[in-house]
Amino acid sequence: MSWIDIGHIDDIPLRGARTVKTHSGCIAVFRTSDAEVFATGNACPHKGGPLSEGIVHGTRVTCPLHNMVFDLATGQAQGADTATIATYPVRIEEGRLLLDAAALSPSQAAA
């Protein structure tokens, strides 16, 4: 895997998210606790709501448009909903956020 430095952990508010622009669309990077981050596709599969603007609770996010809830680790919708969002490897190294470069490839977005 090759990793891309996308910023510092403290650039993301605790229980918040920021986006990363890529050619294959926006990726949302969530900070669920002091040193816990997840990266997923930013668009909700329901009506395209920006997930990075949702309320982050535990390791989940609630879409700001219609309250669909996703598990950030698996990408699975919770409850009765069945949709899935893409998840991408991201890790923290000495405070820097490293995103898997494979997240940028168009084939990944198409999948």
Place this chain on the structure above:
Amino acid sequence: MKRKLVIIGAGMASGRALEHLLEADADGFDITLFNAEPRGNYNRIMLSPVLSGEKSYEEIVTHDADWYAAHGVTCRFGEKVLRVDRDRKVVVGENGEVPYDQLIFGTGSSAFIVPVPGHDLPGVVAFRDLEDTTAMTNASGTPGGRAVVIGGGLLGLEAAAALRMRGMEVTVLHIASHLMERQLDPAAGYLLKKDLERRGITVLLEASTKEIVGEGRAQQVNLADGTELPCDIVVMAVGIRPAVALAQDSGLDCGRAIKVDAQMRTSDPNVFAVGECVEFNGNLFGLVAPLYDQAKVLAATLTGAEATFAMKELSTKLKVTGCDLFSAGDFAEGDTREDIVFRDPGRGIYKRLVIEGDRLIGAVMYGDTADGNWFFGLIKDGTDISEMRETLIFGPAFQGGAPVDPMAAVAALPPEAEICGCNGVCKGTITQAIAGGATTLDDIRATTKASASCGTCTGLVEQVLAVTLGDDFVIPAAKGICGCTDLTHEDVRRLIKSQELKSQEAVWQELGWSTRNGCHVCRPAINFYLLADWPLDYKDDRQSRFVNERNHANIQKDGTYSVVPRMWGGVTTPDELRAIADAADKYNVPMVKVTGGQRIDLLGVSKDDLPAMWADLNDAGLVSGHAYSKGLRTVKTCVGSQFCRFGTQDSTGLGIRLEKILWGSWTPHKVKLGVSGCPRNCAEATCKDVGIICVDSGFEISVAGAAGMEVKETEPLAKVATEDEAVEYTTAFVQLYREHARYLDRPYKWVAKVGLDWVVDQIADAAARRALVDRFEISQSVYRTDPWAEHARPSERPAWQPLADLTLEAAE
């Protein structure tokens, strides 16, 4: 022939290595031991009990003079090593050279001193060695002595507790938002803070030290927020730095510390290092367990045996009597994990397990750490826990556990906890009434008046009945806020007030939340309740707000936002209109629309543009209209007596005055006002949350109207003679609503629940009314500001842009 071994530093790691070495080969080495401190090896970990007076220095000595003599170790204590000449293989001390065949660095670490002004004043000490401890003990001799401890980690808290035991007034300053943030999660940090405060230690979080000042010695610590803390001693316990200067000067390969391989060998094959001065695979070491492992490996390497050092999971315990905490493994980092949370508010217990796949990878516990080592074992061994997952949190003795009691929070309340705020009835009074024969809600209402007024504490009274009577009382099904709790909104509001819960962590723990930090349903509600009840103690949490309130603009279905500047009372000026038109042009606003609230909506703005657009509007004197908030939206007015031939009063002026008082305040749901200058009611005041109709003899104030999914006419609250009174009654009503309504109930829904009569009674009483206005003003001292101005500041703007733009990299 004996090998010449020189050891620099007589600390715990090198001391342990020495023991192992002499055990394996008592006659193989001619050993010289240097130490900068004028003494040999003592158990540094036990300095806390020495400081608190629970132990004496003599009791923590590991190797005394007799021990060194018996083992033939030449001690050069109190002598600094000046340099190491690796070509000639000699160590140069202040009193002369010593040749070596093999050399061990055990130089340890030194305290990290924050370089604030005044850090070098006498009276500023670290907590590393016996000298520091003696300095603190001396300071604690001053009657009424005050200590400030900078650093709320393991060491700082041990120092704070020890100084407190010696009778000092102690304040702990910690830069992070909870104590021991490396070892604990926020919930355990909250409980720890509470325990420390109970023993008289003041804890200030997110406290940034600006300077230490004093005449000839440290006398006061000043914080960045202006707080001044007079003191007799300052203890710096913010962290340690490996002591590597000597190794660097000697030309050894160093990173953050002295680099060693798994045999503890440095870049020079005849030079070794052990302890806190070591860097292994990028890791530094501060806890004792791995240091002892290193010592064992080092002794084996020196005696020609096979040994390899490996990283292990670590666990932490705090050596403060009465604070029972445990943390182990990794509970804060990773990708695919799941939490199990258990809270018992009555006994102050919190446990959290972190599971990844079928393995336990982390555990945090507070209050009951009996099972800590069992969990630690599961973590270290990587045990498959899938079979016992359901009951894992109850520990090894408890498989097939009982369900968690949904009434634990109420059962845990002390007798003096207030249940009914209207009539001042506490839990003890209710349990007494039950002991006296009351068995139903009506009995309680008749004998104690609890829940007999506004009725919002009914759920709590029923729970007290159920807890006290057991199966003899069946609670009518009430619905909890969400899956995180069985308590209702009304229950939670009441308990936040009566139990003085002033943080989210306090609510999660004391009310037994089943999740780490709530969900999208409960968190915005709890955030509102906390800021409404404790405006000066609790800080609004943006991350607990719905997107519109977090971004101070309304999100649209395509992800763009709408921007609505405030127009006080619906009045604007040509200059304001020009500024709005310019902003619409500059940011390519696709639609400009006049709203029903007498102002202008700019729709279709991208998030990136918001701060710049707000700055432009601010320049023209325009502020946020809060068109997005559960707060004051608009005050709709007619032109009133100034122009209208029917107008009886200055309805426009009154509307503007009300809006300037109420704007910025958060409320359970949105609040809209209308002020009409005569009964013709052109401002449509009688379907608003508060409507004022001006008449010749004064002002008719009515409340609880609706014009949404439901349409409802307002009901009369009061008729008053003067404009000042109209303002006072309106403000008092809004505050009453803020203090009592459940989140997301508009005023008409709330009034229907508590009854208009109750509301009228509260407002009619002059003293109660003024108290409501006073409390509203206290809250507004924090919230009557323009959020746009705050976020338009250049320092805030990067947060509104994407974190990174990788479209360029991807193209390459």
